Amino acid sequence: MSSSSPRPPPPSNGLSSSGSTSSTSSTASNSTTTTTTTSSSSTQAGGRPVSLTTLLGLFTHNNNASNSSSAQPQPTPPHQHEHSTSSANSVSSGSSDSASNGAAAATGHGDDNSAQGRSSGNAILSPASVQAKLGKVKRAFSTLVKRTDSPSTSPTGAAAAAGDTHTTGNSHSPVTILPNGTQITLAPRPGNLPVKDKAEEDRQRRQFEVILDNVKRKEDQENRRNEKKDKQVGDLITRWTTEVLPNWKHQMRTSRKAVEELVWHGIPPNVRGKVWLLAAGNDLHITPDLYHIFLTHARNKLRATNDEEGGWEVNEDATAAAAAATANGSGSAILHNSLSREQSVHLISLDVSRTFPHLCIFQKGGPYYDSLRSVLEAYVCYRPDVGYVQGMSFLASMLLLNVDVVDAFICLANLLNRPVHLGFYRMDTNVIYQYLNVYRVLLEEHLPQLAAHLNQLGLNPDMYLIDWILTIYSKALPLDLASRVWDVYMMHGDHFLFRCALGILKFLSDQLLKMQFGDVADLLIHLPQDMDVDLLFRDIMSIPLTKSRFDDLLSNDSLHEVFSAPGALSTPNSFMARSASALGTG
Structure with missing residues (x-):
């Protein structure tokens, strides 16, 4: 061929x-x-x-x-070709197979x-x-x-890639990459469409430059704000670690106003736990050994519950120790219904999994599940007159996020021994009525227009305030915002709980005044999760409520009769039903 x-x-x-x-x-x-x-x-x-x-x-x-x-080989007879091929294959198989x-x-x-x-x-x-x-x-x-x-x-x-590379003919469109990685591109018209005329292209390019300048300006402003915040946090950390914490007692005696001013700006997370423990104090003189004693007592009760049905036998020594440790100013302690409330320890495991579910750390198998249960179980046996009430898990979990388990128990016991929480968690109706009446008076003083609107709608304070106070806003507010509330509450005490409530209502007043009953109730029960921290605290600080004013209202006997006025508060029966619902005990 x-x-x-x-x-x-x-x-x-x-x-x-x-x-x-x-x-x-x-x-x-x-x-x-x-x-x-x-x-x-x-x-x-x-x-x-x-x-x-x-x-x-x-x-x-x-x-x-x-x-x-270049060199056409001569045809080889079939038998010779087959022989040479097989020979070459056999020779090369050992070396190049x-x-x-x-x-x-x-x-x-x-x-x-x-x-x-x-x-x-x-x-x-x-x-x-x-x-x-x-x-x-x-x-x-x-x-x-x-x-x-x-x-x-x-x-x-080229036509397919036009949308990705943003090219028109041989010219490339400008691509601007902002410091945060955002790319802004003036995209040309796809290649399968008519080319823009020069005037249109120049006009769109000028618009692109204006948009780009605005974006850069906003990003520069955000960067400056972040840099300012970072500097403020750095300065706060330096002051807390070098001036305040090493000399806490001296600072509280001589410069308490300055320390409180620091707290209003927020405690840095790396020192928050230490400040909380110092601010809350340990007036009950609880020791780590006492925590372990009551935790062991609680575990024994749980085992007894698993072994047999029926009531528990109350540990008289533990009850006496709790009574002595939690005695009020007159030396007396109210230990009513101790047996039934101590039995509430078995309800803790049911409620722990509902605590901050979005964090996924307090649920079964999570890193804080056992710690949270231990703190709550020990407290129930430490205070059998209080027992476990829904809402305590949020308080204990907030503490566990900042301190260890023993300190969390000590701090929780001292916080729940403060008058407001002791009355609310023991469901003392008279005490709760008294605090709600004080709040109603304060609402009328500081937010009269909103107070009149809520009264007209028939929305009473107990519909939203009980849950806020029981959890110290940790359930109602985002975690970072709730932590800021806790910072100030630890320093200022019970009256700040009501000052914070007034500040929240002031922050939301423009919306609330335009709403009807259902929308108002829903908004106050489910607070917005995107509230600006600085703006909210600005409104809280604008409420001039002092501890002395709060105490004066609390000691005013005439407030005990206010709840009988029309629209002041819920009737006793409906109030108790709503309280039980909020507490999770009804």
Whole structure:
């Protein structure tokens, strides 16, 4: 067969033993069509997929075609060709078997294809030749991939990439990357649409520059605010760690106003736990040993509950110790219904999983689950006259986020011994009425328009205030905002709970005045979670409620009769039902 005569196309595997130059385009077309279904990682100039197998086939075919055009071998008789091929194969199998197999695997051909190539007159390649050819193929493949990735490779490729690269013709649109990583791009019109005229393009470019300037200005302002906050936090940490904490008692005696001013700006998280413990104090003189005693007592009660049904036998020594430790100013302690309230310890496990569920740390299996249970169980046995009431888990969890388990128990016991929480958690109706009456008077003093609106709607304070006070706002407010409330409450005491409530109502007053009963109740029960901390505390600070004013109202006997006035408070029966619902005990 002469070199000018046409040859049939090579096999679909892309390898050919020999061929003329005129058959190259046919081979390339056939090889590309074959590998379209096997590779989609890159494309040829026409946009069709191409693979390393195809390129190796093209390379082998073109190489053989070049050899055949320069020196056309004489046809070999079939028996001689078969003999020489098998001999060469047997000689090279010991030294280059693995290389030959590797080349076959790289080109996507098995033993059958290799035999086909040998029967067609291909010479056996040495390992070095195979590696060299593979290197050339890889380089050619990389070059082709780079070309096919360019939008200018083909009209369809350029049009498809126009939306990603934002190019129009040969000019690239400006891409601005802001410090936060945001990319702002003036995107051109896609290539399949008419090109913009010069006036329109200039107008849109000017608009783009204005938008870009505004975005940059806002981001610069945000960066300056963040830098200012970071500096303030750094200064606060320095003052707390170098001036206040090392000399706490001296600072409280000589510079209490300055310390309180620091607290209003927020206690840094890394010193918050220490400040809370110092501010709350330990007037009950609780020791770590006492905590472990009552925790052991609680665990014994739980085991007794699991072993048999019925009531518990009260530990008289533990009850006497709790009574002595929690005696009020006159030396008496109210221990009513101790047995039934102490039994509430088995309800703790049911309520713990509902505490800050979005944090996923107080639920069963979480890192704070056992600690939270331990603190609450020990407290129930420490104060059997109070027992466990829903809401305590939020107080204990807030403490555990900042201090260890023993300190959390000590701080919780001291906080719940303050007058407001002791009356609310013991569900002393007279005490609760008294505090709610004081709050109603304060609401009328500081927010008269809103107070009149709420009275007209018939929305009484106990519908929302009880839950706020029981959890010290940790359930109603976002965690970071609740922590700020706790900072001030630890320093100022009970009256701040009511000052904070007035500040929240003032913050929301514009919305509340436009709402009806259902919307008002829903908003106050489910406070917004995106309230600005600085603005809220500005409104809280604007309420001029002092401890002396609060105490004066609390000691005013005339307030005990206010609840009988129309619309002042709920009736006793409805109030108790709503209190039980809020406490989770009804």
